[in-house]
Amino acid sequence: MGILEKIAEIEREMARTQKNKATEYHLGLLKAKLARYRAQLIEPTSKSGPKGEGFDVLKSGDARVALIGFPSVGKSTLLTTVTKTQSEAAGYEFTTLTCIPGVIEYNGANIQLLDLPGIIEGAAQGKGRGRQVIAVARTSDLVVMMLDATKKEIQKELLETELEAVGIRLNKQRPNIYFKQKKAGGIKFTATLNLTKCDEKMVQNILHDFKIFNADVIFREDCTCDEFIDVIIGNRVYMSCLYVYNKIDQISMEEVDKLARRPHSIVISCNMKLNMDYFVEELWEHLGLMRVYTKRQGKKPDFEDPLILRGGCTIEHVCHAIHRTIVAQFRYALVWGRSCKFSPQRVGISHTVCNDDVVQIVKK
Numbered sequence: 001m002g003i004l005e006k007i008a009e010i011e012r013e014m015a016r017t018q019k020n021k022a023t024e025y026h027l028g029l030l031k032a033k034l035a036r037y038r039a040q041l042i043e044p045t046s047k048s049g050p051k052g053e054g055f056d057v058l059k060s061g062d063a064r065v066a067l068i069g070f071p072s073v074g075k076s077t078l079l080t081t082v083t084k085t086q087s088e089a090a091g092y093e094f095t096t097l098t099c100i101p102g103v104i105e106y107n108g109a110n111i112q113l114l115d116l117p118g119i120i121e122g123a124a125q126g127k128g129r130g131r132q133v134i135a136v137a138r139t140s141d142l143v144v145m146m147l148d149a150t151k152k153e154i155q156k157e158l159l160e161t162e163l164e165a166v167g168i169r170l171n172k173q174r175p176n177i178y179f180k181q182k183k184a185g186g187i188k189f190t191a192t193l194n195l196t197k198c199d200e201k202m203v204q205n206i207l208h209d210f211k212i213f214n215a216d217v218i219f220r221e222d223c224t225c226d227e228f229i230d231v232i233i234g235n236r237v238y239m240s241c242l243y244v245y246n247k248i249d250q251i252s253m254e255e256v257d258k259l260a261r262r263p264h265s266i267v268i269s270c271n272m273k274l275n276m277d278y279f280v281e282e283l284w285e286h287l288g289l290m291r292v293y294t295k296r297q298g299k300k301p302d303f304e305d306p307l308i309l310r311g312g313c314t315i316e317h318v319c320h321a322i323h324r325t326i327v328a329q330f331r332y333a334l335v336w337g338r339s340c341k342f343s344p345q346r347v348g349i350s351h352t353v354c355n356d357d358v359v360q361i362v363k364k
């Protein structure tokens, strides 16, 4: 039996099994099995099957964003609208067949935006170009999930299921579980808080199913058994996702308003060029990009050439971005901007900077 059939069989069994206290452990085991087979699916297989032809686009710029969506939701239209690159758009499905990169210049940063073929249900198991598309998504810093505002909400769940199936976790934190395999000593299980979704017996069962008999496990969070399985498998990718509802020119104001209020969601119309600037601002936010200006002693800040940093940055990150040898010579920094109470403020290496701060490094 092939992996796909095994997966289908387990999915059928899970659908058949009623969810209750008595079947809880059995379902947990089925989930573990399913996760193992799916992990085999995304492993780079031997030479068989088409290679990612036209998908190996070189990473460039300060961040990479992948456009993921069903066919004809307007991905190519968006790329053509917000970058200088043209990507063919048309009213039929699968107009785009490869990966087409464009660049958005914003706040001094270059954001690489990748147009991709549409994906369909079953993409994770290799339907269409699903696997190549998903492989590109895994290499990006942000997934933009493009949805057709005129279509039903189920489209979003279907896409999420495809990405989940290959180990992509959207807008989720890595589970706070310590897990270490050992050579001997059996399974040592600890929880630092009361668990409501998983328990020691479930953890033991799942580990046995993975043929793991010696390990330390510490739950530091009230995780589910799915999250524990993610930790065992280990190759999960935790990514930000921005949901973009396109074609709002086709729906009522009330509907637009509802969609716009959903978490991590924005509404646009590529054809009417509605909210295009807002889309770019939201990319910046969701990528956690930051612009920091540097200044030499006694000189004006260099407003022409900001440093572009990503996510929760400290003065140490700023030092590294200037030059890798600077940290060793660091004495203190002077900072002007929103990260300080007064400007300039003298700060240490672990000070967290804000967007548009000006930083002067004082060396030993």
Ligand SMILES: Nc1nc2c(ncn2[C@@H]2O[C@H](COP(=O)(O)OP(=O)(O)OP(=O)(O)O)[C@@H](O)[C@H]2O)c(=O)[nH]1
Pocket (backbone or CB within 6 Å): 069, 070, 071, 072, 073, 074, 075, 076, 077, 078, 088, 089, 090, 091, 092, 093, 094, 095, 096, 097, 116, 117, 118, 119, 246, 247, 248, 249, 250, 268, 269, 270, 271, 272
């Ligand atoms: N009404 C409306 N139509 C749009 C909008 N944006 C794109 N379209 C239309 O939607 C159709 C599909 O657009 P594409 O850009 O080719 O969609 P795609 O997602 O790249 O499609 P594939 O490459 O086939 O997956 C085209 O006919 C576009 O003109 C929009 O904002 N409003």
Ligand SMILES: [K+]
Pocket (backbone or CB within 6 Å): 071, 072, 073, 089, 090, 091, 092, 093, 094, 095, 096
């Ligand atoms: K199309």
Ligand SMILES: [Mg+2]
Pocket (backbone or CB within 6 Å): 075, 076, 077, 088, 089, 095, 096, 115, 116, 117, 118
């Ligand atoms: Mg396209």
